[in-house]
Amino acid sequence: xxxxxxxxxxxxxxxxxxxxxxxxxxxxxxxxxxxxxxxxxxxxxxxxxxxxxxxxxxxxxxxxxxxxxxxxxxxxxxxxxxxxxxxxxxxxxxxxxxxxxxxxxxxxxxxxxxxxxxxxxxxxxxxxxxxxxxxxxxxxxxxxxxxxxxxxxxxxxxxxxxxxxxxxxxxxxxxxxxxxxxxxxxxxxxxxxxxxxxxxxxxxxxxxxxxxxxxxxxxxxxxxxxxxxxxxxxxxxxxxxxxxxxx
Amino acid sequence: xxxxxxxxxxxxxxxxxxxxxxxxxxxxxxxxxxxxxxxxxxxxxxxxxxxxxxxxxxxxxxxxxxxxxxxxxxxxxxxxxxxxxxxxxxxxxxxxxxxxxxxxxxxxxxxxxxxxxxxxxxxxxxxxxxxxxxxxxxxxxxxxxxxxxxxxxxxxxxxxxxxxxxxxxxxxxxxxxxxxxxxxxxxxxxxxxxxxxxxxxxxxxxxxxxxxxxxxxxxxxxxxxxxxxxxxxxxxxxxxxxxxxxxxxxxxxxxxxxxxxxxxxxxxxxxxxxxxxxxxxxxxxxxxxxxxxxxxxxxxxxxxxxxxxxxxxxxxxxxxxxxxxxxxxxxxxxxxxxxxxxxxxxxxxxxxxxxxxxxxxxxxxxxxxxxxxxxxxxxxxxxxxxxxxxxxxxxxxxxxxxxxxxxxxxxxxxxxxxxxxxxxxxxxxxxxxxxxxxxxxxxxxxxxxxxxxxxxxxxxxxxxxxxxxxxxxxxxxxxxxxxxxxxxxxxxxxxxxxxxxxxxxxxxxxxxxxxxxxxxx
Numbered sequence: 001x002x003x004x005x006x007x008x009x010x011x012x013x014x015x016x017x018x019x020x021x022x023x024x025x026x027x028x029x030x031x032x033x034x035x036x037x038x039x040x041x042x043x044x045x046x047x048x049x050x051x052x053x054x055x056x057x058x059x060x061x062x063x064x065x066x067x068x069x070x071x072x073x074x075x076x077x078x079x080x081x082x083x084x085x086x087x088x089x090x091x092x093x094x095x096x097x098x099x100x101x102x103x104x105x106x107x108x109x110x111x112x113x114x115x116x117x118x119x120x121x122x123x124x125x126x127x128x129x130x131x132x133x134x135x136x137x138x139x140x141x142x143x144x145x146x147x148x149x150x151x152x153x154x155x156x157x158x159x160x161x162x163x164x165x166x167x168x169x170x171x172x173x174x175x176x177x178x179x180x181x182x183x184x185x186x187x188x189x190x191x192x193x194x195x196x197x198x199x200x201x202x203x204x205x206x207x208x209x210x211x212x213x214x215x216x217x218x219x220x221x222x223x224x225x226x227x228x229x230x231x232x233x234x235x236x237x238x239x240x241x242x243x244x245x246x247x
Numbered sequence: 248x249x250x251x252x253x254x255x256x257x258x259x260x261x262x263x264x265x266x267x268x269x270x271x272x273x274x275x276x277x278x279x280x281x282x283x284x285x286x287x288x289x290x291x292x293x294x295x296x297x298x299x300x301x302x303x304x305x306x307x308x309x310x311x312x313x314x315x316x317x318x319x320x321x322x323x324x325x326x327x328x329x330x331x332x333x334x335x336x337x338x339x340x341x342x343x344x345x346x347x348x349x350x351x352x353x354x355x356x357x358x359x360x361x362x363x364x365x366x367x368x369x370x371x372x373x374x375x376x377x378x379x380x381x382x383x384x385x386x387x388x389x390x391x392x393x394x395x396x397x398x399x400x401x402x403x404x405x406x407x408x409x410x411x412x413x414x415x416x417x418x419x420x421x422x423x424x425x426x427x428x429x430x431x432x433x434x435x436x437x438x439x440x441x442x443x444x445x446x447x448x449x450x451x452x453x454x455x456x457x458x459x460x461x462x463x464x465x466x467x468x469x470x471x472x473x474x475x476x477x478x479x480x481x482x483x484x485x486x487x488x489x490x491x492x493x494x495x496x497x498x499x500x501x502x503x504x505x506x507x508x509x510x511x512x513x514x515x516x517x518x519x520x521x522x523x524x525x526x527x528x529x530x531x532x533x534x535x536x537x538x539x540x541x542x543x544x545x546x547x548x549x550x551x552x553x554x555x556x557x558x559x560x561x562x563x564x565x566x567x568x569x570x571x572x573x574x575x576x577x578x579x580x581x582x583x584x585x586x587x588x589x590x591x592x593x594x595x596x597x598x599x600x601x602x603x604x605x606x607x608x609x610x611x612x613x614x615x616x617x618x619x620x621x622x623x624x625x626x627x628x629x630x631x632x633x634x635x636x637x638x639x640x641x642x643x644x645x646x647x648x649x650x651x652x653x654x655x656x657x658x659x660x661x662x663x664x665x666x667x668x669x670x671x672x673x674x675x676x677x678x679x680x681x682x683x684x685x686x687x688x689x690x691x692x693x694x695x696x697x698x699x700x701x702x703x704x705x706x707x708x709x710x711x712x713x714x715x716x717x718x719x720x721x722x723x724x725x726x727x728x729x730x731x732x733x734x735x736x737x738x739x740x741x742x743x744x745x746x747x748x749x750x751x752x753x754x755x756x757x758x759x760x761x762x763x764x765x766x767x768x
Contacts, residue, residue: 210383
């Protein structure tokens with residue numbers, strides 16, 4: 001069965017909230033494992049892993065630097081260089097935080113890589129989210145391919161008139177400065193016509209709107225979404241109550 | 248019945264306009280002056296005029312794509328369904344574009360401009376205006392299916408609009424305009440770039456809409472055959488109506504200006520003049536351009552995924568997986584003009600992109616002056632091969648007309664010569680006076696000629712022209728014809744791709760047909 005985009009959004013969101021509230025590394029590691037398994041299963045792992053690495057590696061390293069080397073409560077010293085002390089407790093804390101963060105990032109990335117954007121836009125506009133917001137959301141995802149196609153067109157036009165671009169990313173990047181100005185100007189010019197077209201097709205209608213795209217939903221998924229939302233709320237409440245009782 | 252606004256109708260017009268003048272902000276001279284027209288339900292009206300006569304401006308004003316309050320100063324009135332809006336140039340009424348759009352559908356010259364760009368299938372793109380009007384889904388589905396059937400889009404409903412070919416895109420744009428059942432449909436150059444089958448389908452659709460009571464207005468610089476059936480012709484020249492009345496009367500009185508051409512005709516010239524003095528075959532010379540067993544498809548192995556998608560969108564090709572070209576052999580000698588014809592989406596543009604190295608064959612080789620260009624950057628091949636793109640907007644990217652022609656010339660010639668060549672190329676296409684203007688300000692025909700000038704200025708030994716006649720008015724066509732002949736006369740090999748068989752026969756020494764990926768003839 002295909003998941004409703006709001007169900008997957010609720011699942012990713014509540015997983016992130018519960019993992020953060022629980023702050024337990026075995027749970028975080030389990031969530032990371034589960035997220036990776038889901039990603040492999042739906043076939044997004046090849047795109048997801050580089051994105052996750054870009055986000056998580058710098059964050060993980062900075063956690064290690066801050067907490068691993070300078071943890072005031074650290075008792076078990078493993079090594080010391082001047083003011084920097086590597087302590088067992090510091091490393092454990094850094095690992096715990098990194099795992100927590102990893103779980104949250106992976107859960108949200110799995111969602112954003114697997115959700116069908118047209119479905120999400122349709123689901124949101126069916127729930128009264130304003131058309132303009134849905135348009136902006138969809139545009140952010142369709143704009144990049146459109147810009148890529150436009151750059152390609154301009155580049156082809158320039159190459160046909162003798163601009164020599166040797167193969168390779170660096171040469172391409174160096175040539176991009178010649179395409180940047182025409183790109184921006186053509187996008188602005190396009191925007192003018194596009195506005196007239198959108199307006200005449202009723203894009204700014206203030207009233208309600210419907211959606212052609214059908215996004216299958218079921219009672220069971222609605223219940224599941226409610227359960228996910230409640231459990232996220234409960235996890236936050238429990239966390240607050242525990243910290244107040246503890247402190 | 249020459250003159251303006253003298254048409255007497257028994258039926259009440261649904262849309263009428265009395266434009267005393269319309270002037271764009273920042274312009275001294277009005278773009279339109281003394282234009283009166285009435286559009287009656289169930290009729291076809293053709294607004295004919297050469298490029299730059301103000302047709303598109305008129306069409307966009309009537310469709311409120313050019314809101315009078317924002318774009319310029321309108322003096323006169325627009326009347327839609329009995330409501331008259333009077334414009335005086337200040338404190339003017341504001342038009343609600345959505346409300347206007349429900350009554351007046353518009354298909355611009357560039358059909359891609361209609362797309363919302365945020366809908367992932369043709370069906371959703373069609374439904375966009377219905378969604379905004381909050382139509383219930385079952386009714387919406389029925390409307391989408393009905394419009395798709397009318398426009399032969401049923402097979403394409405689940406496709407991404409970004410990957411459609413030019414002809415398919417035009418059908419989608421028309422579908423978007425008519426789906427909410429407007430009383431008036433205005434189309435700007437709808438027959439341009441359609442092959443004969445596509446044009447015949449569109450003519451049938453227009454006939455059908457007119458029978459159902461729609462008032463159809465076609466803006467055109469070509470007297471396409473279906474326009475002969477129009478009730479009224481309105482002839483525009485330099486922004487004003489020079490004649491109007493039934494086609495028979497106007498044709499009889501010879502009231503069409505020279506810029507308007509009739510469908511499928513080449514420029515008016517004696518058949519003998521068409522042939523270059525020396526037929527190239529009499530002196531066998533080594534071919535300048537040779538294609539040996541060229542095959543091509545958009546295979547995953549050929550390009551990486553994202554580049555390939557961008558490429559497909561950039562080239563407008565909609566063929567996936569199966570061979571676009573298979574085993575193409577072609578030799579073109581110096582001074583020879585070869586025309587490649589074939590239906591829309593046959594792969595003609597793809598073939599031309601191999602000639603200048605923008606695309607690399609998956610098998611076979613392309614030789615220019617006996618050297619294999621496969622593997623050489625397209626920019627180097629451009630020294631000897633000039634390509635005229637199908638869409639001027641794909642070819643033009645600079646800020647002024649002169650800069651446009653000069654781009655890349657400095658790599659071939661020293662600065663003084665580059666400037667002289669650029670000006671000479673502009674004069675050859677009659678655009679010398681437009682040198683400081685922005686390319687987008689030129690009318691469609693002017694943009695096409697500018698694109699041609701950018702190619703001619705380089706004096707290439709191979710000229711590859713993609714649908715050169717599209718968007719050219721009569722005068723433009725004559726300039727193109729002269730340019731092609733003079734290039735061939737100086738020894739250039741010319742390959743031109745066209746869906747216009749008459750033009751191909753009139754111009755080329757040899758006509759070959761591309762169909763199903765193979766070259767015949």
